[in-house]
Amino acid sequence: MTLTQLEIFVAVAERRGFTLAAAQLKISQSAVSHAIRALEQELGVELLLRHQGQIELTDIGARILLRVQPMLGLADAIRQDASDARSMKLGTLRIGSFGPTSSQLLLPRILTDYRRLYPNIEVHVSEGPDRQVMEWLLDREVDVGFVTLPEAQFDTWPLLEDQMVAVLPIAHPLASNERVTLGDLCSDPFVLTEAGSSELVSQLFAAVKLKPRIRYKTSQLMSTLAAVARGDGVTIVAESSLPDDSEELYVVRALDPAVRRQVGIAVLDCSETTAAAQAFIELAEKIYRSRKSDLKGNGL
Known part of the structure; x- marks a missing residue:
């Protein structure tokens, strides 16, 4: 199997259709059909049920989808690393944020400087409850997330x-x-x-x-x-x-x-952190370390 076949399988499963998946991936519908057929033949199982224009996952297809999604997350990290090697001229940073403390107090201050320093990095922010942010981190749906500390399952940096x-x-x-x-x-x-x-x-x-x-x-x-x-x-x-x-x-x-x-930022594994995420972490630490110093200097 190839990474392209797996990406096509995920697109079909998520969009519930060959036509929509083809449009999303910007390839022909026949290429989508060929990739799915080749993947099913190699695995020896039927991944999708096709009837009256509708697409549904088989039981084994649903199980395989859960395994493939984290793999694609790692593939995105690899692509990000390659982009980082080009001096962060391209790339994406996915951030998970919860509640007013991170979304309205911490994040805006960091993003102001981050966008100025790295204008070509595309930033995506997803908001949800704190438990949802942790699930996004575990599923590699975000690169960095704001969490309430302590949180032993992640590598973390306290901010506030x-x-x-x-x-x-x-x-x-x-x-x-x-x-x-x-x-x-x-x-x-x-x-x-x-x-x-x-x-x-x-x-x-x-x-x-x-x-x-x-x-x-x-x-x-x-x-x-x-x-x-x-x-x-x-x-x-x-x-x-x-x-x-x-x-x-x-x-x-x-x-x-x-x-x-205590609120901080977290990543699933600092050894796999992309340069875009690492730059965000370093900037956040710098901003809020200096803010803590200012507060102490003022006796607060």
């Missing part, structure tokens, strides 16, 4: 540390307290945001054998904060994810005991 805070309606009885406990937050309806640190929040309660009364699960932080502002519940979020102009909408209180959170 903040704390988890409780967010309460302005008229809430606990609003006058300087700090609140996890137990305090179990009496009210709870709004769980899946935009960033939902797993961390769930782990906090589980660690002390408490269970919040989850009323809402939201995919966007702004939806979570809007629900709290309406008085529909309370929540816990990362302090760095909160908008700057929100003091009149809800009350933010530190947790007791305090819960620190």
Whole structure:
């Protein structure tokens, strides 16, 4: 089998058709059909079911697809390495980002300098919950991703540390307290945001054998904060994810005991990192190392 045959197989499987796959790959439909037929003959199994113009994967075809996709990810890394050898005049950087902390706070600052330094590198950003970003890294669908640390299964670089805070309606009885406990937050309806640190929040309660009364699960932080502002519940979020102009909408209180959170960037294996991704990591470290130094110099 050849890499081209495998790429054609994946295209047909994902697009569910020979015509669409041919258009995507910019080759003839007959070339697609020939490649699939040759691959099936070599493997001795039927990969696709064809009936009435529809394409479906056989059971073995679906299993092979799962094995082929990571292989193509490695092939892309090899191509990227070849491109990197041409002084990064061509290439692609795929970034996985979660929640406001990375998507709105960390990433824009890095990308501003990255695009200036490497204008010919095409940057693709995929956004999803933190668990989704880790899945993208494991499946090699992104080259580098923002994650909550520690995360032992990846090679990681810390960038930012903040704390988890409780967010309460302005008229809430606990609003006058300087700090609140996890137990305090179990009496009210709870709004769980899946935009960033939902797993961390769930782990906090589980660690002390408490269970919040989850009323809402939201995919966007702004939806979570809007629900709290309406008085529909309370929540816990990362302090760095909160908008700057929100003091009149809800009350933010530190947790007791305090819960620190660290956010960094990760790759699946630093030995396989492309030059485009390595340049992004080095730039991110430089930017946020200098920012930490500035904060310490100002006594913050």
